[in-house]
Amino acid sequence: MAHPESVHSEVKPKILYFGTPVVLISTENADGSFNLAPVSSAWALGHSIVLGLGEDGHTLSNLRSRPGLTINYPEPHLWEAVERLASLTGANPVPKTKPAQTTYRADKFAAAGLSQQSSVGVRPPRVKECGVQLEAKVSGISPSASGEFAIVECGVEKVHVRQSLVIPGTQHIDPGRWEPLIYNFRHYFGLASPTVRKRRAGASSRTGTSSLTGASRRSFSQTSQLPLPAGMPHNQSCDSRIPRCFRRALPGAVRDSGP
Incomplete structure (x- = not known):
């Protein structure tokens, strides 16, 4: 008899989120203010970060016009701040394609209880509370096969890391x-x-x-x-x-x- 852990079943999960870091994306709005959005589809390719963004999202709309952004990596204790952003949008009026519970909020940093920290090479601010912060610019945007999402490639220009996370005397983050x-x-x-x-x-x-x-x-x-x-x-x-x-x-x- 086969051991239970060696038996596989065919399943049809609604989503395929097998576990990726959450990032908080800061972008510039048309009026010069800043948007902040949580994204779970983000992965690194060398010194580029690839984002999966919905075509109806305000973040993507901002990046099509203003390519500067910051990519901020929250630690586990910040999960409630991340969750407070989940049902908010920076788009006004709220797109009809958004879930019914979505509401507009102009200052999403304040809504999440997070602080802006000035960036060096891009306009959007970093998230002060995050231990790892990247400054980047969009280098390419491609449509997904389904048309629902955009695949956004971002070239990382600066990496900011909380000093306590850096191995002393090196350029390495202590895993x-x-x-x-x-x-x-x-x-x-x-x-x-x-x-x-x-x-x-x-x-x-x-x-x-x-x-x-x-x-x-x-x-x-x-x-x-x-x-x-x-x-x-x-x-x-x-x-x-x-x-x-x-x-x-x-x-x-x-x-x-x-x-």
Whole structure:
């Protein structure tokens, strides 16, 4: 008899969010003010970041006219700020294609409870609370096959990292201290302990198995089940045997359309 873990079933999930870092995208509006939107479809190719944005999104509209942007990586403790942005749009009037609960908000930094931090080479500000911030400019926009989304390639021009996350005396981010907010099938997760150090990582002079830093130990043992807002149930689908899961069942989802 086959072991249960070796048996596969064909499924038809509504979405294919297998777990990617959430980013907060800051762009410039036509009147010179700034928009802020959460996006979960973002990945790196060398020194470019590729974004998947909805064609009806205000972020995409801004980038078609004004290509400067900042890409900010929130840490797990900022998940509520990210979620506060999920049902907001910077477009007025609200596009008819948006979900019914979508509302217009001019100052989305304030709505999220986040702070603007001036950028060096682009107009849109960075998000001060984020430990990793990228300044970038759009280098290409392509339509997706379905026509619902745009694939936006952004050339990164400057990388700003909180000093405590940088390995002293190097240009490397310490992967034992840096912890992105992960969006996994419409639930937010943090990272747990590292396993082994990859030979190609080149992030530090350490060799062999990664040491479990204090931050990682806390992530694994203490923050595996964080307190939830009042009245919010635990995510029943999260396996209680997996301490890496932040058991948060959140209403709605990060809007990939870049409201």
